[in-house]
Amino acid sequence: MxxxxxxxxxxxxxxxxxxxxxxxxxxxxxxxxxxxxxxxxxxxxxxxxxxxxxxxxxxxxxxxxxxxxxxxxxxxLDSYHAAAERLREMGVLYPCTCTRAEIEALAPRLSPGGMIYPGSCKGSHHDLTRPAAMRLDLESALALAGELEWEDDNAGIQRADPREFGDVVLVRKDAPASYHLAATLxxxxxxxxxxxxxxxxxxxxxxxxxxxxxxxxxxxxxxxxxxxxxxxxxxxxxxxxxxxxxxxxxxxxxxxxxxxxxxxxxxxxxxxxxxxxxxxx
CATH class of the missing domain: 3.40.50.620 (HUPs)
Incomplete structure (x- = not known):
């Protein structure tokens, strides 16, 4: 149906x-x-x-x-928290304390989704006193998922290639989930x-x-x-x-x-x- x-x-x-x-x-x-x-x-x-x-x-x-x-x-909210924890356990989610101004100062590339995060917090130690968002480790996620396709009624079959967005935020500092995570779930x-x-x-x-x-x-x-x-x-x-x-x-x-x-x-x-x-x- x-x-x-x-x-x-x-x-x-x-x-x-x-x-x-x-x-x-x-x-x-x-x-x-x-x-x-x-x-x-x-x-x-x-x-x-x-x-x-x-x-x-x-x-x-x-x-x-x-x-x-x-x-x-x-x-x-419980489903968002559970999904984020599952992704963290898979090793594809990491905390990011960068502010928007800090990201802009690094002169990132732009994508259809906005600024491309340069990965500053990936693998680094974090100041636990600063609010942190949770970002998707895109390359690790793609390695786990393999090649993917999806279908649009107007554009037909598409090969999934999210690299143009970089490591997107899945859990925001000011909200329990980003649009990406919440809408998908x-x-x-x-x-x-x-x-x-x-x-x-x-x-x-x-x-x-x-x-x-x-x-x-x-x-x-x-x-x-x-x-x-x-x-x-x-x-x-x-x-x-x-x-x-x-x-x-x-x-x-x-x-x-x-x-x-x-x-x-x-x-x-x-x-x-x-x-x-x-x-x-």
Whole structure:
């Protein structure tokens, strides 16, 4: 059975980009007679605003979507700790006390995921008085996992090659797990068989496929969809104050009509739908 999910973080209101992503996940599941899940990803420390979860539910209902809700991330902390301990025992996790400023000072390469960590803390002694994140020892992990593949509905079979990201953080200093670890574990626990998300996260899947192999998790298919862009060509984002769905609801807009327009690729004024990124195929 096809099972998809929509997994927003309650650190700001939903916007049209979220609506499009939720509709894609919802429709792919329903067309296959499957399940569409809602999972609240609420472990982002002080940025998480619990009251927004109810707003998200009202937004999805306004769009005409139907879903089954699964436990929020804040109820799953034990599973994150257990997975991190398992990876540590495998020898592929190490503590890192470096600050962002310290990493930037070393002039690292940049990747689609941001700065490439230069491995300063790998194999070194650590100041236990400083907060530490836990990083994946990528080369050791790849040696254990061997060659891996994953499949995207739009781009086909991909060889998993997460080296462009370096030793990513799996346990943050300010949160019990990074997006990489938490989302991968949760999708496995929730029985997600088709991971739908924006094409900007395409490269992240190389890391997630590696984690699935290390932790013995089921391997889904992926469906990376096009993105909604504003009139400057930038992806819609909470941090840039993109108009919220809740404001549209309050203004009396017809959510079901809006959802149908998004399905048909008819974007509101000033919004464009990007194609799948050139070069991914």
């Amino acid at each position: 096809t099972t998809t999910r929509f997994a927003p973080s309650p650190n700001g209101p939903l916007h049209l980009g979220h609506a499009y992503s939720a509709i894609v996940a919802h429709d792919l599941a329903k067309e296959a007679g499957g399940r569409f899940l809602l999972r609240i990803e609420d472990i982002d420390g002080a940025r998480s605003r619990p009251e927004l979860a109810d707003e998200f539910r009202r937004d999805l209902e306004w769009l005409g979507l139907e879903w089954d809700e699964v436990p929020a991330q804040s109820t799953r 949760d999708d496995g626990a929730d029985g997600v068989t088709l991971v739908t998300r924006g094409a900007d996260l395409f490269s992240m899947t190389h890391i997630h496929r590696l984690l699935q192999q290390l932790l013995g998790l089921p391997v889904p298919r992926w469906h990376h969809h096009a993105l909604l862009l504003d009139d400057t060509g930038e992806k819609l984002a909470k941090r840039r104050g993109s108009p919220s769905l809740s404001d549209r609801r309050a203004a009396g807009d017809d959510g079901k009509k809006l959802a149908q327009s998004l399905r048909m690729g008819q974007m509101p004024c000033g919004i464009t739908l990007s194609g799948f990124p050139h070069g991914v195929l």
